[in-house]
Amino acid sequence: MSKVKIAPSILSANFAKMGEEVRSLEANGADIVHYDVMDGVFVNNITFGLKMLEDIRPHTSLPIDAHLMIVHPEKYVERFAKAGADYITVHYEACKENLKEVLLLIKSTGVKCGAVINPDTPVEKIADIIPLCDIVLVMSVFPGFGGQKFIPEALDKLRAIKEIIDKSGKEIELEIDGGVTEENVAQIKAAGANVIVAGSTVFKAQDRRAIIEKLKA
Ligand code: DX5
Ligand code: ZN
Numbered sequence: 518m519s520k521v522k523i524a525p526s527i528l529s530a531n532f533a534k535m536g537e538e539v540r541s542l543e544a545n546g547a548d549i550v551h552y553d554v555m556d557g558v559f560v561n562n563i564t565f566g567l568k569m570l571e572d573i574r575p576h577t578s579l580p581i582d583a584h585l586m587i588v589h590p591e592k593y594v595e596r597f598a599k600a601g602a603d604y605i606t607v608h609y610e611a612c613k614e615n616l617k618e619v620l621l622l623i624k625s626t627g628v629k630c631g632a633v634i635n636p637d638t639p640v641e642k643i644a645d646i647i648p649l650c651d652i653v654l655v656m657s658v659f660p661g662f663g664g665q666k667f668i669p670e671a672l673d674k675l676r677a678i679k680e681i682i683d684k685s686g687k688e689i690e691l692e693i694d695g696g697v698t699e700e701n702v703a704q705i706k707a708a709g710a711n712v713i714v715a716g717s718t719v720f721k722a723q724d725r726r727a728i729i730e731k732l733k734a
Contacts, residue, residue, distance in 0.1 A: 522711060523547055526551040526714050527550060529720035548712075549581070552584065556588060559660075581604070582603065584654065606654045607623070608632075632646055633653075634674070636668045667698070682709075690711055693714065699718065699728070699732065
């Protein structure tokens with residue numbers, strides 16, 4: 518299995534000092550910055566978009582993982598790539614039959630591409646597409662907000678996707694997002710995830726270095 522990477526979600530950061538927050542993640546051992554883009558339509562919340570990404574880009578050398586929770590993500594792919602994303606992930610639920618096309622569009626920009634499924638979407642919906650992905654993201658909460666409770670059925674999905682990845686013989690990363698804590702992270706890793714998003718768990722902690730180390734260990 519590829520090395521476990523911790524991807525703190527800056528959805529739980531202080532938006533008034535985002536540059537500093539991102540620098541602190543890198544200084545404290547994070548591997549990826551998880552960047553949650555919400556449009557108030559695909560999900561019931563609004564966060565940040567292209568300008569914030571451009572502005573934080575010079576503050577870190579860590580890869581930035583743009584998780585697009587927006588309708589018509591294909592309209593924004595090129596601009597997120599240009600703004601400095603290293604990964605762009607798009608929801609099956611937002612793309613449906615165009616998912617393959619959108620993934621290819623992301624790839625064509627030179628950025629790593631990924632498909633995301635919500636807790637109520639079965640793995641079968643993306644099974645054929647998985648070999649095309651650089652990363653597959655399993656939502657373990659319904660997207661929209663940080664601090665929700667982990668939905669344990671996500672573990673079965675991780676195992677099923679891991680099997681497909683292993684069979685493909687390709688180096689595809691497997692990411693989990695939502696409700697990750699010190700208590701459930703061991704199970705999540707055992708189920709095959711190697712990119713672990715953690716928002717509230719990292720930003721609520723007194724000691725960011727210690728919590729990131731614990732999640733990684
Ligand atoms: C949820 C977002 C997550 C969120 C995770 O819609 O996609 O990335 O920030 O937050 P926690 O780790 O607090 O569940
Ligand atoms: Zn996310």
